[in-house]
Amino acid sequence: MTLWLMAGLLFTPLAWAVLTLLTDFAWGRVVTWGGIVVQVLVSLGLWLAVSRDGGFYYGLGGWEAPLGIELRVDGLAVTFVLLTAVVASACGFHAGVYIDPDKPWHRYFWPLFWFLWSGLNAVWLGGDLFNLYVGLELISLSAVGLVALGGKAAALRASLRYLLAALLGSLAYLLGVALIYGQFGTLSIAGVVFWLEDHPVPAGSGLALALMVTGLALKTALFPLHRWLPPAHGIAQSPVSALLSALVVKASFYIAARLWLELGEPLGNLAAAQLVGLLGSAAVVWGSWLALRQSALKQVVAYSSVAQIGYLFLLFPLTYSVSESVSQQAQQGITLQVISHALAKAAMFLAAGNLILSTGSNRVDALTGVSRFLPFSLFSFGLAGVSLMSLPPSGGFAAKWLLLQASLGSGQWWWVLVLLTGGLLSAAYVFRIYRASFLENSETDEFYHPSRSLEVIPMVLALMAIGLGMVSEEVLSVMALPFEEEGSP
C-alpha cells in the first residue's frame, strides 16, 4: 500500500510534467485537473497512513542510503506534502480559468507547474543534503520560468533577478554541503548527528552551517536579502504569485529549519541564533512598513510575504539552548505559521488577482467602489488578512500564541514586541486596501465580473486558514508522531 502511495506521489508530477509538454493550454488544463485529483488522493492517503502507523524511511526503488535516494517520511513531511497538494491544486484550478489561453507561451504553465510540484515533494521528503539541493534547484528553475511567463520586459527583469539570487543561494548552500561532506564523510543530517555523538565538534564546522543557512536565507528572502522577492512575486500572474509565496519560499526555509534543529546545538552559537532572530524581526517590521506604502495592490501582498517570512526565522533563537518544552512550542508555532501563511497568502494573491481582473488595474486607488461589485473576492481577501493579522480564531493567531508563549517561557521577552508590532502593522496594510475599496466613486461604474469559480477558490483557502486555528491540536498531533528509525514499508 505504502509502496503505491509513494510511487504515486513521486511519479505523478513528473509524468504529468512530460504529458503536459505535449499539449496546448486547453488540453493541458484537462490533463492537469486529472493529475491534481490523483495527487490530492495520494497525498491524503499517505498522510492518513503516516498518522495511523507513524513515519518511516523509504529507499527509492529498493536502493538504500549511500547509493540510492532515501526519503524520510515523517509526520512533518507528510503534513507539508498535504499542504502542497491543497494549495497547488487550488492554484492549478484557479490558473486554468485565470490564465489567458490565447497566448501561445502560456501552454508552458502546466509543465512548469508540475515540475515545481515534484520539486516541492522532493524537498519535503528529502533525507540527504545533496538531494535537497537538487530539489531546491528544480523548484527555483521552474519558479523562475513561471515568473517569466508574464512575457513583458519587466517580468523578465524580475525573473532574471530572481534567478541570479536563487543560483547564488544554491551555490552557497552547496559549498556548505561540500564542507560537511569533506568533514564528516556523510550527506545525511542524521549521519552528521550520529558522527558528532562520539567525536568532538571539529573546529570551523560552524562555517559549513553558516554558509548553508545564509544561502537558504537568501532563497527564503530573509531581510536584508529580500530585494528580489517583491518584484518577482508582484509581477507574476496571480496563481503563480500564490504558488511562490505560499510554497516556494517555504521549501528553502524548511531545509534551513531542519538543519538548525539537528545541527544548531553542536555547530551553532548563541550570537548567530540571536542575529537570525533579529534579522527576522527587522523583516517583520520593515516588510510590513513597506507593504503599507506600496501603490500597487500585488506589491502590498508581496511585501507582506517578506514580513510574514520574518516570523519564521524566530525559530532560530527560540530553539537554541532552551528547555525541551519551549523548543517544542516554538517548533509547533512555526509549523502553524508556515501552514496558515501558505493558506492565507495563496488566498490573498488569488483574491487580488480577481480584483485586478475586475478593475483592470494593479493600483490600490483603482479599487475605489469595487466593494459593491466584487464583495465576495474582497471578503476572501479580508478573511486571509484576519489570519495574517493573527486575530483569533485563525491559524495565524494559534501560531503567534505559541510563539508568544515560547518567547516568554525562554525569557526572551523582546520577541513579544516583534509579534505585537507585526500584528498591528499587518492590520494597517489590510485595512488600507479595505478603505480604498469602500470609497465611493461615481465616475467608474463598469467592472468586469470574473467567473464564479475564480471567486470560490480563494474563499475556500481563506476559510481553511481561519479554521486552522480550531483544528491546530489535531494538525500538530500528526507531527508529534513517533518516527521508527529502522523499518521498511
Place this chain on the structure above:
Amino acid sequence: MTAPLLYALAGAILCGIGLFGLLWLSHLLRKLVAFNIMGSGVFLVLVGLPQHQGGQDPVPQALVLTGIVVAIAATALAVVLIRRYYHLSGLTSLTGEPASREGAPE
C-alpha cells in the same frame, strides 16, 4: 600540502572570484559566467576536500556530475531569459529603465 587539498583551496579561490563577479559586474552575461566560475569552484571543493580527508572516494564525483547537469540547465535558462530580455528592452543589465512600463496590468 597534498594535491587534493590544493584543489580544494583553488576551488575556494575560484568561489571568491565568482562571488565578486556575481555581485559587482553589471552585464548579465558576465554575471552568468561568474556564476559558472563560482560553480566550478564549489565542485573543486566538493571533490578535493573529501579526498584530502579520506583518500579516493567515488561519491563526490557522482555528486559533481549531477551538479554539472544542474548548472548547465540553470545556465541555459539564464541565457534564454537574458536574450529575450535584451530583445524586449535593449538592455544588458538589470539597472536602467526598461522599455516597457512597470506596474502595468497583467
